[in-house]
Amino acid sequence: MLNHHPIRSLFDTPQLLELALTHPSANKHSVENYERLEFLGDRVLALAVSSLLYKNYPSDTEGVMAKKLSFLVRKDSLYRVAKNLDLGPVLIMSSNEVSNGGRSNKSALANACEALLGAIYLENGFDKACQFIEENWQDLIEKSETKSLIDAKSELQEWAQGHGYPIPKYEMVESYGPHHSLNFEMKVSVDGYVATGKGNSKRTAEKEAARKILDQLKKE
Numbered sequence: 626m627l628n629h630h631p632i633r634s635l636f637d638t639p640q641l642l643e644l645a646l647t648h649p650s651a652n653k654h655s656v657e658n659y660e661r662l663e664f665l666g667d668r669v670l671a672l673a674v675s676s677l678l679y680k681n682y683p684s685d686t687e688g689v690m691a692k693k694l695s696f697l698v699r700k701d702s703l704y705r706v707a708k709n710l711d712l713g714p715v716l717i718m719s720s721n722e723v724s725n726g727g728r729s730n731k732s733a734l735a736n737a738c739e740a741l742l743g744a745i746y747l748e749n750g751f752d753k754a755c756q757f758i759e760e761n762w763q764d765l766i767e768k769s770e771t772k773s774l775i776d777a778k779s780e781l782q783e784w785a786q787g788h789g790y791p792i793p794k795y796e797m798v799e800s801y802g803p804h805h806s807l808n809f810e811m812k813v814s815v816d817g818y819v820a821t822g823k824g825n826s827k828r829t830a831e832k833e834a835a836r837k838i839l840d841q842l843k844k845e
Contacts (some may be wrong), residue, residue, distance in 0.1 A: 627715045632741065635757070636748050639682065645744035646737055648718035648727060659740035666743030670698050673742075677783040681766075693769040697762060699843040703735035706730050706761050777835035778828075781815065784842065790816045793838075795831050813838060 627633060627643070638641040649658045674697045678690045680811035685693070695704065707713070713728040716737055729734055746754040759766075782794050793815040802808045812821045818841060820832025 630711070630715050632710065632712075635745055635753075638748060639745045641748055642741075643717065644719050645740040646712065646715055648722060648733055648737070650719040650722040650727070651717050653719075656734070659737055662740035662747075663736045663744035664737035664743070666741065667698075667745065669742050669746045669751070669754050670703075670739065670758060673758045675697060676755065677762075677766070693766075695840075695843060696769045697765055699730065700735040700845075702762070702765050703738040704731045705765065707734035707738040709761065710738070710741075712741070738820055747749055777832045777839055781813070781835040781839055783817050784839070788816070793835065795834070797827065818842075 627639075627646070633639070643663050644657065644660050647658045647683065649660060652658050671694070674694055675690070678685065678693055682690070682693075712734055716728055716733065718727050718733070722733075740748065740758050742754055742758065745757055778793075785792055793813050796812045796814075798810040798812050798821055800807050806825070807828045808823060808825050809827050810821055810823045811827055811834050812819065813831060813834040818838045820834045820837035820841070822830045822835070822837060824830035824833055
């Protein structure tokens with residue numbers, strides 16, 4: 626099946642492509658799986674996306690670019706690209722992993738997608754990898770235009786509602802400083818996640834707390 630997959634045409638070295646698609650379950654006691662390429666692909670993706678944002682959005686501030694980057698390299702985005710590339714059917718994994726739904730597992734697909742980027746970089750160089758990323762991340766890059774305008778509180782609430790959880794709960798931990806220049810520490814909790822943030826207004830502190838939880842979610 627892999628020989629007929631569109632991504633096969635990117636490789637003169639089929640072994641490298643196969644390695645990028647090999648789940649750890651296939652070789653439990655070996656490094657012959659996609660994890661090392663995943664490590665490399667993570668860095669390739671971050672640099673390529675950063676370069677594209679710098680080149681294509683000259684009016685964006687550093688903060689806006691950082692928000693877009695965070696959205697574009699997160700596991701949800703990698704998973705979406707992996708689904709679009711139809712990587713599930715060509716993943717190499719143990720029969721037990723397949724029977725447990727491994728071919729549709731979000732983490733496995735996202736990791737394989739990162740590994741694929743690492744393999745493309747090794748096979749064809751950074752320019753080709755960047756071109757591949759620009760082509761396959763285009764819809765997400767356009768979507769990031771909207772995402773970058775949503776503040777952290779709104780984004781966290783969207784996440785909670787999208788997963789069927791109650792809306793995030795905010796509480797003041799303390800206020801401190803002179804009366805004319807108060808600072809606030811606020812706590813947010815949602816679905817077992819808890820974080821605090823500080824700022825010169827309650828809303829600023831709430832946004833910082835929400836951003837910390839979003840950062841935790843994006844690492845998972």
